Amino acid sequence: MKQPHQPGSEPDGHSVASPGRRAFFTRAAGVTAGLIGLAVAVPGRAHASPAAPAAGTAQSDWWFCQKCYTMFFHGYADNGRCPAGGAHSPQGYNFILPYGGAATPTAQSYWRFCPKCYSMHFEYYGPGPCPAGGGHIEQGFVFVLPHDIPATLTSQSDWRFCQKCFVMFFYGYADNGHCAAGGAHSAQGFDFVLPHA
Ligand SMILES: [Zn+2]
Ligand SMILES: [Zn+2]
Ligand SMILES: [Zn+2]
Numbered sequence: 001m002k003q004p005h006q007p008g009s010e011p012d013g014h015s016v017a018s019p020g021r022r023a024f025f026t027r028a029a030g031v032t033a034g035l036i037g038l039a040v041a042v043p044g045r046a047h048a049s050p051a052a053p054a055a056g057t058a059q060s061d062w063w064f065c066q067k068c069y070t071m072f073f074h075g076y077a078d079n080g081r082c083p084a085g086g087a088h089s090p091q092g093y094n095f096i097l098p099y100g101g102a103a104t105p106t107a108q109s110y111w112r113f114c115p116k117c118y119s120m121h122f123e124y125y126g127p128g129p130c131p132a133g134g135g136h137i138e139q140g141f142v143f144v145l146p147h148d149i150p151a152t153l154t155s156q157s158d159w160r161f162c163q164k165c166f167v168m169f170f171y172g173y174a175d176n177g178h179c180a181a182g183g184a185h186s187a188q189g190f191d192f193v194l195p196h197a
Contacts, residue, residue, distance in 0.1 A: 057098070057099060057100055058096045058097055058098045058099065058195070059096070059097055059099060059141060059143075060094055060095070060096045060197065061073060061074045061075035061094065062074065062094075062095035062096070062097050062120065062194075063088075063090035063091070063092070063093070063094065063095065064090070064091055064092045064093065064095075064170050065082060065084075065088035065089055065090065065091070065177075066089050066090075066091035066092075067082050067084035067085075067086075067088065067089050067177070067178065068082050068083045068084045068088065068131075068169075068177045068178040068179075068185075069169045069170045069173065069176065069177025069178070069185060070082075070083075070088065070119045070120075070167045070168065070169050070177065070185075071095065071119065071120040071159065071167070071168040071169065071170070071194070072088040072090075072117070072118040072119050072120065073113055073118045073120070074088075074090045074094075074118075076118070079118065080114075080116070080117045080118025080119070080132070081116065081117040081118070081130075081131045081132040082117075082131060082178070083117075083131035083165070083178045083179060083180040084177070084178040088118060093156060093196035093197065094196060094197040095156075095194050095195065095196045095197075096195050096196060096197060097111075097120070097143050097145065097194060097195070098143065098144055098145070098146070098195070099141035099142055099143045099144060100141065100142065100144065101144050102144070103144055104144075106146055106147060106148055106149050107144045107145060107146045107147065108122075108144065108145055108147060108190060108192075109142060109143075109144045110122055110123050110124040110142070111123075111142070111143035111144070111145050111168065112136075112138035112139065112140070112141075112142065112143065113138070113139050113140045113141065113143075114130060114132075114136040114137060114138065114139070115137060115139045115140075116130050116132035116133070116134075116136065116137060117130050117131045117132045117136065117180070119131075119136065119167040119168070120143065120167060120168040121136045121138075121165075121166045121167045121168065122161055122166050122167075122168070123136070123138045123166070125166065127166075128162075128164070128165045128166025128167070128180070128181070129164075129165050129180045129181045130165075130180060131165075131180040136166065136167075145168070145192050145194065146192065146193050146194070146195070147190035147191055147192045147193060148190055148191055148193070149193050150193070151193050154195055154196060154197070155193050155194060155195045155196065156193065156194055156196060157191055157192070157193045158170060158171045158172040158191065159171065159191075159192035159193070159194050160185075160187035160188065160189065160190075160191065160192065161187070161188050161189045161190065161192075162179060162181075162185035162186055162187065162188070163186050163187075163188035163189075164179050164180075164181035164182075164183075164185065164186050165179045165180040165181045165185065167180075167185070168192065168194075169185040169187075171185075171187045
């Protein structure tokens with residue numbers, strides 16, 4: 001079911017495939033850490049840095065877009081750029097997504113905010129196509145997202161990686177929304193179970 005070289009493929013569930021990649025990433029995060037206070041203007045969280053996040057922390061204001069089915073950050077006034085046209089449109093739950101800490105067999109790292117389209121996207125393979133043009137870029141927290149655990153009253157399953165545009169999208173409807181790479185999103189890898197209010 002799971003294909004090789006995709007985010008859900010590591011048999012042990014860890015997202016870090018090579019020590020070299022981890023070393024590079026750590027350096028890159030350190031370089032950009034100084035920008036985070038401005039880049040992610042969430043009140044009370046400007047002290048946080050992706051290079052040294054506190055364990056057990058999470059960010060709210062992540063929402064499902066009812067137009068494209070992408071998980072996007074609703075904490076800014078303009079709601080980013082939607083591949084279905086215009087800005088994303090929030091619906092349903094206010095998701096509270098954990099960041100910082102290490103990946104585990106049931107939590108995958110390398111999920112990031114894109115400041116161009118506001119999507120939650122997986123940056124491990126490099127930039128997927130962004131609906132705002134070019135590729136996604138990563139900014140702010142490094143999210144570590146739970147997968148393949150039971151859903152609860154305060155968590156929702158059926159969130160998946162799109163292997164075409166690299167965003168997190170909701171796979172619970174038949175049509176799979178709109179993808180920045182054209183057509184609908186295409187699910188691959190883990191079944192993410194994301195906490196919400
Ligand atoms: Zn959208
Ligand atoms: Zn983007
Ligand atoms: Zn997609």
